[in-house]
Amino acid sequence: MNYETVIGLEVHVELKTEAKVFCGCAARFGSEPNTHVCPGCLGMPGALPVLNKKAVELCIKAGLALQCRIAPFSRFDRKQYFYPDLPQAYQITQDDLPLCTGGKLKIVNPGGEERIIRINRIHLEEEAGRTYHSGIGATGYSLLDFNRSGLALIEIVTEPDLRSPAEARIFLEKLQEILRYVEVSDCKMEEGSFRCDANISVHPAGSQEFGRRMELKNLNSFKAIQAALAYEENRLGSLLAAGTPPVQEESRGWDETRGMTFFMRPKEKASDYRYFPDPDLPPLVIAEEWVEKIREDLPELPEEKKNRYMKEYGLSAQDADLLGGSRETAEFFEATLRLYPGEAKTVANWVMGEFARLLNLEKLTPAQSKLKPEALAAMLQMIDAGEISGKIAKTVFEEMFYSGKSPREIVEEKGLVQISDESQLAALVRGILAKHPGPVADYRAGKTKALGFLVGQVMKETKGKANPGLVNKLLREELEK
Amino acid sequence: MKLEKEKAKHLAELARLEVSEEEAAEFSHQLSEVLDYAGKVREAPVEGVEPTIHLLPLTNVFRDDEVKPFLTREEALVNAPRREEGFFRVPRILEEN
Numbered sequence: 001m002n003y004e005t006v007i008g009l010e011v012h013v014e015l016k017t018e019a020k021v022f023c024g025c026a027a028r029f030g031s032e033p034n035t036h037v038c039p040g041c042l043g044m045p046g047a048l049p050v051l052n053k054k055a056v057e058l059c060i061k062a063g064l065a066l067q068c069r070i071a072p073f074s075r076f077d078r079k080q081y082f083y084p085d086l087p088q089a090y091q092i093t094q095d096d097l098p099l100c101t102g103g104k105l106k107i108v109n110p111g112g113e114e115r116i117i118r119i120n121r122i123h124l125e126e127e128a129g130r131t132y133h134s135g136i137g138a139t140g141y142s143l144l145d146f147n148r149s150g151l152a153l154i155e156i157v158t159e160p161d162l163r164s165p166a167e168a169r170i171f172l173e174k175l176q177e178i179l180r181y182v183e184v185s186d187c188k189m190e191e192g193s194f195r196c197d198a199n200i201s202v203h204p205a206g207s208q209e210f211g212r213r214m215e216l217k218n219l220n221s222f223k224a225i226q227a228a229l230a231y232e233e234n235r236l237g238s239l240l241a242a243g244t245p246p247v248q249e250e251s252r253g254w255d256e257t258r259g260m261t262f263f264m265r266p267k268e269k270a271s272d273y274r275y276f277p278d279p280d281l282p283p284l285v286i287a288e289e290w291v292e293k294i295r296e297d298l299p300e301l302p303e304e305k306k307n308r309y310m311k312e313y314g315l316s317a318q319d320a321d322l323l324g325g326s327r328e329t330a331e332f333f334e335a336t337l338r339l340y341p342g343e344a345k346t347v348a349n350w351v352m353g354e355f356a357r358l359l360n361l362e363k364l365t366p367a368q369s370k371l372k373p374e375a376l377a378a379m380l381q382m383i384d385a386g387e388i389s390g391k392i393a394k395t396v397f398e399e400m401f402y403s404g405k406s407p408r409e410i411v412e413e414k415g416l417v418q419i420s421d422e423s424q425l426a427a428l429v430r431g432i433l434a435k436h437p438g439p440v441a442d443y444r445a446g447k448t449k450a451l452g453f454l455v456g457q458v459m460k461e462t463k464g465k466a467n468p469g470l471v472n473k474l475l476r477e478e479l480e481k
Numbered sequence: 482m483k484l485e486k487e488k489a490k491h492l493a494e495l496a497r498l499e500v501s502e503e504e505a506a507e508f509s510h511q512l513s514e515v516l517d518y519a520g521k522v523r524e525a526p527v528e529g530v531e532p533t534i535h536l537l538p539l540t541n542v543f544r545d546d547e548v549k550p551f552l553t554r555e556e557a558l559v560n561a562p563r564r565e566e567g568f569f570r571v572p573r574i575l576e577e578n
Binding site: 017018019023024025026032033034035036037038039042050051052053054055056075080082083084131132133134135140141142143144145146272274277279281282283284285 | 566
């Protein structure tokens with residue numbers, strides 16, 4: 001029998017604020033434990049939360065980037081559960097009146113099919129502290145760091161619209177790309193500022209009813225998410241095939257080393273959290289003008305950029321996707337293009353080729369590199385003017401990347417100027433022909449392929465500096481005399 | 482309004498309180514009375530009255546996104562019964578495995 005898979009995601013994203021969401025403690029990763037704390041984020045009695053305005057703006061920004069409706073009226077609720085990293089014994093979150101509802105994100109799945117993944121909601125909440133487990137067995141204990149407690153967090157909840165583990169991964173990569181683009185979050189999975197729980201169920205193909213849902217927790221890399229979902233998809237499929245479908249909804253963990261999911265606990269029912277409105281926080285009234293102002297400040301989004309690159313510059317979908325996918329790369333590309341009057345495709349090739357290769361090698365982002373758009377534009381103009389060959393340009397480019405020097409400086413220092421002097425080249429050409437009578441005879445006998453060899457010899461002799469077009473022309477002239 | 486014994490036991494569990502069968506029965510009875518008493522507000526005529534979202538007539542109370550250090554680590558940990566290298570130390574809470 002065939003089975004269908006249904007996946008929905010809950011993504012937690014730490015917002016890029018200076019201070020925490022309800023107090024003035026620094027929102028910083030990697031500090032000494034318990035150095036950014038106050039009575040508020042330690043849950044001491046009597047401390048009152050006051051909402052960070054920037055956190056609201058960033059949540060709205062995320063909502064706009066994902067085409068959500070921004071609620072004109074919103075409020076905070078208390079979600080109650082006991083865990084030592086939650087010092088108040090409740091989390092301030094949003095239950096029935098979230099800031100953003102009803103968005104969508106378009107992805108292209110591995111089959112090349114366009115899919116619209118609906119966003120159910122985005123709400124603003126506070127982060128919990130961090131727990132470290134120490135020791136084993138009865139002697140074990142836990143250590144708590146509250147630097148993370150109270151960081152501004154949004155939770156993005158999708159509708160169950162994803163149909164495969166691969167689609168889930170593509171969606172998450174796209175989501176990360178957009179949230180970085182609009183500078184809502186740095187979305188670093190390895191630092192926990194972008195985390196995902198996944199709900200998955202499997203049912204017989206064509207059935208109207210979804211299967212029983214499993215929640216996969218603590219998935220801390222894109223690879224882990226896809227692998228855990230694939231494992232679970234298989235497991236649930238096998239259970240159905242054996243006629244023993246799961247009997248309860250479960251929270252399950254992912255064991256990276258063994259490559260399998262494991263049972264953690266039955267899934268709690270929502271009502272167990274006993275949500276109620278937080279009396280410490282007045283509600284939010286979001287004026288249309290405020291939303292419009294945030295909308296105006298949004299940069300052009302990757303999807304819009306991609307379409308424009310294809311239309312305006314005639315780039316392929318793949319090229320446009322690569323260039324538009326990272327904001328820094330797109331900015332570098334566009335800045336170069338403003339300074340360089342030639343073909344956009346030429347710029348695109350250098351940015352996606354040599355530049356991407358060197359950035360990758362050195363683990364740098366475009367903005368961190370010493371190479372500036374001015375230098376690339378100048379170098380491309382030197383190629384167009386015949387001052388340097390394309391081959392030499394690669395050397396120049398690498399030197400620019402590492403030293404930050406201008407292409408002209410490099411060319412002069414290293415004597416890389418292209419030889420375009422006809423009489424100088426003609427003498428060289430005659431010398432090469434004299435040295436290689438065999439290929440010369442071949443060419444004259446109609447084996448025109450020998451020309452390539454002779455061009456190569458001239459280039460070798462000049463260390464790549466000869467103008468290849470001119471060399472070609474001079475060789476033909478001499479050979480056909 | 483009757484609050485069943487099972488519900489009282491569930492509440493106790495959520496609040497991490499250990500209760501005996503007798504206590505659960507007693508609390509069930511007592512909580513039912515509390516609910517009855519509080520239930521009187523249901524009799525208030527509320528037709529045409531907007532639901533109260535918040536007790537104070539306030540909205541949009543914000544702070545700016547500015548860092549204001551408050552406690553040193555020493556101050557934060559001063560009342561901790563146990564600590565270790567700058568962390569609060571608590572009994573083991575790893576629930577799985």
